[in-house]
Amino acid sequence: MPPLDRSAEERLRSYGDASRTLAAIEGRRILDHLLELEAIPSPTGYTDSIVRHVCGWLDGRGIDYELTRRGAIRANLRGEVESPDRAVVGHLDTLGAQVTQLKANGRLAIRPVGTWAARFAEGARVTVFTEAGPRRGTILPLKASGHVFDQxxxxxxxxxxxxxxxxxxRVSSSDDLVSRAFHVGDMVAVDPQPEVTDTGFINARHLDDKAGVAAMMEVLSAVTETDAKLPVDCHFLFTISEETGSGASAVLHGDVAELLAVDNATVAPGQSSAEYGVTIAMGDMTGPFDYHLTRGLIDLARRYGIDHRRDVFKHYRCDAASAIEAGNDIRTALVAFGLDASHGWERVHIDSLAALARLVAVYVMSPPVVQRDELPIGPLDGFPDTQE
Structure with a gap:
């Protein structure tokens, strides 16, 4: 890709007002997207249905997209110049479980899919996907009745x-389970049980990361409805295996220079995440995020009056980690919605999702943070300096 010509550089420097696109972002539509996504079971390893749902939605909006072999989605938005590309990524897969044993008492032993605590699984209503179709059930502790086991x-x-x-x-043995088409390895989806309050809170499982995906879909709606001008090509990525660690490792391509992950911010003691605004992560368990990209996001949040905070996550990784570990030479950052009790009984406020959507929208309409990034490798000229 040749260097940008002078006219292209001028267009990048003359980045215009984003107010029309920001005004098009609606909290109500984010909620609608979220509830539709919540209704589709998508534990890691069982994501085809939700991939088809998102692809159908993209088709309806006339947005070009491509799929990897396993179903990760890359939606493509044209910018004024082709390079350096940027990408925004969220994940469609959720926590779940998998059958490990057909027990002699007619029940199923399970293991978690993704990392989540057994205490949050107790009492969950679930769907087991058998060869003969879905079956319903409940996750229970082995000793479930106080009338039998007392303390x-x-x-x-x-x-x-x-x-x-x-x-x-009607099963009471492992043979009964086999006759009903249960098998070791069957996938298990946990009911999300969403509830929306009149105070703007959404309580549900799997808000990580369906709430983030809902915000991304609203950004796509606002950008396309307002014919927003994007400085460079932008790809919205929807991955299918973030909860088990591989995430964005396969859906990128070499021309992407900036990757913005969209995920949850842990609202908890000892953290500084914003429960009602957007959190810009400065680092997670894999290390610091890109200095220039994170500070560019902070500048955008300040410029547009978007409620935001900074945080560092100690026991957390996202799609950005898998992209780097796969060998991609890209700048990465993470913006997140405030989530209480992540990977458990989760709760988010609609204001946080709207703030997240606004920051993602102004980001995709802003120039690349380092223009030299159009070159995959090159001289020192144009290389940034953290002291400036």
């Missing part, structure tokens, strides 16, 4: 080895 139900450790699925079928 032992309080002292039994919360651990996946102490959980089982009670299936809603």
């Amino acid at each position: 032992e139900i309080e002292t039994q450790p919360a651990h996946w080895d102490n959980l089982e699925i009670r299936v809603d079928d």
Whole structure:
């Protein structure tokens, strides 16, 4: 790709007003997107249905997209120049479980898919996807009745080895389970149970990262409806295996220079995440995010009056980590919605999702943070300086 000509550089420097696109972002539509996504089971390893849903939505909006072999989506928006490309990424997959044993008592032993605590699985209503179709059930501790086990139900450790699925079928043995088409390896989806309050809170499982994807879809709506001018080509990526670690490792291509991950910010003691605004992550367990890209996002949030905070996440990684670990030479950053009790009984406020969408929108309409990034490798000229 040749260097940008003078006219292209002028267009980047004359980045215009984003107010029309920002005004098009609606919290109500974000919520609608979220509830539609929540209704589609998508534990890692069982994501085809939600991939088809998002592709259908992109088709309806006339947005070009491509799929990897396994179903990660790359939606493509044209910019005024082709390079350096940027990407925004969120993940469609959620936590779930998988059957590990057909037990002699007619119940199913399970293991987690993704990293989540057994204590949050107790009592969950679930769907088991068998060869004969979906079956319903409940995750219970092995000692589930106080009338039988008395105080032992309080002292039994919360651990996946102490959980089982009670299936809603007339089964009392492993042979009965086989006759009903249950098998080791069956995927298990946990009911999201969304509830929206009149105070603007959404309580549900799997808000990580369906809430982030809903915000991304609203940005795509606002950008396309207002015919927003993008300085460079931009790709919205929807990955399908973030919860098990591979995430954005395969859906990128070599021309992407900036990757903005969209995920949850942990609202908890000891953290400084914004529960009602957007959080700009400065680092996570894999290390600091890109200095220039994160500070560019902070500048945008200040310029447009977007409620924001900075935070560092100690026990957390996102799609950006897998992209770097796959060998991509890209700048990465993370913007996040405020989420209480992540990977458990999660809660987010609609104001946080709207603030997130606004920051993503102004980001995709802003110039690249380092113009030299159009070159995959080159001289020192144009290389940034953290002291400036």
